[in-house]
Amino acid sequence: MAIDRRRPKPSRRSHFVIRETLLLLFLLLICAPSPSSSSSSSSSSMHNNNWAVLVCTSRFWFNYRHMANTLSLYRTVKRLGIPDERIILMLADDMACNARNTYPAQVFNNENHQLNLYGDNVEVDYRGYEVTVENFLRVLTGRHDSAVPRSKRLLSDEGSHILLYMTGHGGDEFLKFQDSEELQSHDLADVVKQMKEKNRFKELLIMVDTCQAATLFSQLNSPGVLAIGSSMKGENSYSHHLDSDIGVSVVDRFTFYTLTFFEKLNMYSNASLNSLFASYNPTLLMSTAYYRTDLYERPLNEDRSCSSYEWLKVLQDRLADEKSDTIVMYGLGTMILLLTVSTWLST
């Protein structure tokens, strides 16, 4: 009896000590990686060059507007100073010479037919059946066969700003490629992560014009990435107008309003991204243009009224390096307090 009474006490104390050390170790394990996981700052390298990767993921005549979107953006990007050698254009390219095209070798993005997008100096890098998810991912990661020529490679470095524009049909967390494959959001996030690890960009701007475009960015978590989608989850993106002469819609709303913004600029002007965001009108777009700025380090000169991400940002700030120690201390203190109380209660 005496022995029994004496034995529980030391065992309870040692038990307490063991539990406490285990908790301490556990807390250290989960908190220790977070301060050291700070990524290398992208501000150490200079901005040298700009690249653009423009992808049209649809084929067939009734997807005329997607090719018109991509070609309009190609023309805009060239006009604003990015040369052909730094643009990767991926198109199915079956519109201009399609048998159904009443204006052969011409592609328009407006029913007034003022601008022929296919006329002058269009250099398509991947056309037709070469536009596959595999080639797209190879372009972004840089893992080409050694025989692939330089004009088909994304030769960016740590000082590059890259614009990635994709248009086509999409859905919840995927984007349809050429009616036979899908690009999923985790594939895109994985590729962006690998690009960042190899320092293939300084800043990346992703613009996607498809239905439910915002879901494609849900898994991105590399720094220096800014993402703009034309619609949120559950919303569709609509075309702007139908050209009764050609017989199909010729441009999408999101791209149309983006182009109207850029048409006012030229090579020497200096607009900021928040003015681009401000120019999107949800009523005209018939969808909510969504942008993801939490991974972007430079300030956009905007008061953060996108309240849906306020709480997330607050949480991120709280878990930032300077504040994690206090949280650990608080957590530890509470834990020890609860432990002592519970052991005292259970005696």
Added chain:
Amino acid sequence: MGARGVVGRVGLHRLHMGGGDGGTARTVKSGVHHRTAQISKPVQLRTALGSDFVGKERECKTNSLETDSPSSALSDRRPTTPGKKRLLLTLSVLLSFLAGLPFLLKSTEIYRSPLPYASLSSLPRSDPPSVPCRFHALFLRPADPDLADRLALSISDELRRRRRRSADHPFGCCGGDFAVSVTVDSRGSCVGSGAAPACLWSCGAVDPAEFAGRDDEAVDELLDSALNGGRGECSGTICCGGGGGGTVYSVVVVQGEEGDERQARVVVGKHRHAWMVGRIDEEDAVSMIGKIFAKYFMNGGVENGGGKEEFMPVGSDGSVVLSFSLLNADPNDWVYDWEFQKIGENMLAPVAEALAPIANISIESQVLYHTPKSSNSLWDDKLDSWILSIGDLPFFVNSNEWHLDTSISATGRSKVLQFVVYVPSARECPLYLQLPDGKASKTNAFISPMWGGVVVWNPPQCSSDSQKMHTARNRISAQDLQKILEVFVGQLRLLFGVNSSHKESGISKFIASEKGFTEWELDVLYRHHACSNILSCLTTLESLSNLVQSLPRMIVTDEIGKQVKLSLEAAYLAQRNASLGINDASAESSTKARALAEDAFFHPSIMSISYSSIEHYFAIYMPFFAPVCLHVLLAAIKEVKRYRRERAKYLAFLAAQAGSS
């Protein structure tokens, strides 16, 4: 046989009737069934699951034969041992499946070449290899007995002070240990400081009087032959000369002539030494020596020696293509050609050779026509020419019409540096670049980091009255071409991050080398490239190992494994060479290490989308194996149960017999 005959007859019968009377057909059918049931019962009994029926049937037969007792006791006994054939059959099928499972797993496993994860994680990455440097100061003046030691101490202090001041940026990978030694040579008798090995300076090799008579290049060569006379001699663990055992940097201080009141001249040579001549007192000499050692010989002339990534234009396969283009903006005015093959190759070959350890340089050239620039210039009356200001420079390069990237020899991962000579049209001639202070640029050239450089060359016909028709092809004269190429070599230096404008007070002259880079600048470059290449190689390999481990079902080919192994070996070699002080070998190994690591990381077979996840594997094999295994297992279980039950019955029978007899 009989049953089948009955069925066949029924079938015929039905056909004849033509399905009219359903009732009769049913009765006929049921009658047939009844009959077939009676006759074909033994046939039905032969199914696998119907084994019980056989037992029971035999049992019934035995029952009818037996004379005695009620049925309850009889159904749990049997006089014969239960049959084993069925059990053995099912068990053998099950065992063959189990035996074949390892073969299935082995044949469908993913081949992953083993990567040396352990050695990757064990390589130190945080500290750069500490390259030993030896600084030697030589004083040609009458000596006190302890002058040498005193000077050595003060120079060491000065260097340590400088290192502490720039604590953030390590001394360009020359950080770890440096040794200072001082020799005082006074007309034939030398006194060295404590640690000075005798081989660094052969006494009386140089007479101070020779400094006065010759020009700087000659003095440089003289000192070079004197200081490197002991190349290859080793005393103890210290070897002399630049080859092994660390590089030796020297500063020679010569006491000026008596009565010479001029300010001392400090000249940095193109080998690994500098000298000062003139009246200079001890403290100034020590501080100047410290500055030369720390700022120039160790850091290459920049204040912070930290790695600036934008000045390493070496492609990831260790090669650089220098592409020289001559652009004629408007061929209607004049057409220019150049003799690049002869002059250019001659001038650039030493440079390419000097840079060989850090990059494999190939040179190509082309001439282009109809290549206007895309920005506009303004007429300036003061300079009497067309002017481009700094703000116009980003828009100068008209990439839409300048098809510069037509290199054939550039592979996908090499770096191309464009060097462009722009010949303006008659409308905009002469064209000058205006510096922010309003003066025209002397070289009329600019660079864009990581891209290349542009020189604007105004043809001589510009300034003369252009009344004549210029239809003939003109050639840039050899002198002009040489001047242009000198500018290009200067631009190449800037592109590699070597500082060219030393506006530092105190140093009168830096002697230039025909290789484009002086030896001490090359040392700094090699060290810098070696350090950052090793770092980048290890980072790449670590990313690769993370990637490979995160995709457990990705095939890792042998090629990747081999590249990783070779890359690690080269990295080790580079680190070892760096710590021994062999700069060029270490730079070469580090370039190779980085190239191999990048090859492994960018191997085209590493595509996450191509590899099947574990669900895919299951989806392929489960539709066949799951039902089959289920049936086999069930059969085996049923058979074992039946066997045990029958065996129990048999044993009970034996017990009963033993009991009754």
